[in-house]
Amino acid sequence: MYTMIRIRDTVRIPPEMFGEDLNKVVEETVQKTFEGTVRKDRGVIVAVGNINPIGDGIVIHGDGGMYQKVEFEALTFKPLLQEIVDGIVCEVVEFGAFCHIGALDALIHMSQIMNDYVEVDVENERIVGREKKKVLKTGDSIRARIVAVSLNELSARESKIGLTMRQPALGVHEWIYEPEKKEEEKEKKRDKKKEKKKKGRK
Secondary structure (H helix, E strand, O other): OEEEEEEEEEEEEOHHHOOOOHHHHHHHHHHHHHOOOEEOOOEEEEEEEEEEEEEEEEEOOOOOOEEEEEEEEEEEEOOOOOOEEEEEEEEEEOOEEEEEOOOOEEEEEHHHOOOOOEEEEOOOOEEEEOOOOOEEEOOOEEEEEEEEEEOOOOOHHHOEEEEEOOOOOOEEHHHHHHHHHHHHHHHHHHHHHHHHHHHHHO
């Protein structure tokens, strides 16, 4: 999901910035050029750092700018198929729910939310299971599996990531840990009964 990589590339320095400190100009240009962009092989470039110019810049005839080779570290976010991710529901729509899973949003289609028929209540920002009455709502923390990835290099917002929660140990965090809580409550009740029996014997 998140990885740190080194990238070598070239950036264009506009002529109006020639009089300024080269290192600062290169740093600002690399940040503006790369941060927030999408590369299909690398994912979203979230942040860049340790930026170093390589050699001298090149001026091309007919272009007033200077082309400078650079090397830098980049923090990238690349969703992988079948990866398990945690996220937060940020919007409920007629066909499912969108979730923040890092640098990008992902969709859980209504058919992939739970093993139950669901009713979508967009007005109240929630999705309810008809039989089990489980509720998914805006602000819920969820755990899901990535089942589809289509990254758009022209616009990060147009990238499409599909999630499913219809597998064991997936879903709203409360759903996942609910059986454990019930088991703990049962154990506590058993312990109390044992203590009462012991006291009764005395």
